[in-house]
Amino acid sequence: MADEMQIDFGKIKMLVMDVDGVLTDGTVMINSDGSEGKQFSIVDGHGIKLWHRAGGMSAVISGRPSGATTVRAEQINIGHVLQGCKKKLPAFEGLLDEFGLSADEVAFVGDDLLDLPLVRRAGFGVAVANAVDEVKAAADYVTIKAGGAGAVREVIECILKGSGKWDELMERYLV
């Protein structure tokens, strides 16, 4: 799939992700004490580890503040966690400024309308399989897997294979 797109995957330095519907299936468990629970994919988590091992940076930009997101981001060493962003584009532009990146050096993965400006702006704008139609229409790529079920891993493999870094990363698993 990587060779069908006009994207220079070797340029991608940062992976920015939405949380709800992208790193999760979009559902939130509300417990009777008011606390929240979310389910994250272990396969995505390992993919993010591989991405970091390949030298990539990571960030999440979420509209909803959530303790579960904070804990999961810590577990898998997501470097930059921006939550409660009612408008996501200023947060995204802030990341570009902070790290001296241009938009074409960033991949973004989203699912809902709040993500639309970032899907358009990022060098590699991705919609997950469960994204709304408007986000899918604006995306460079629509994943086969759904959010919370391997979509982020699919995007990471696409970038790492498209930039020729995948085979070297796999060497440690082949002994």
Ligand SMILES: [Mg+2]
């Ligand atoms: Mg979302």
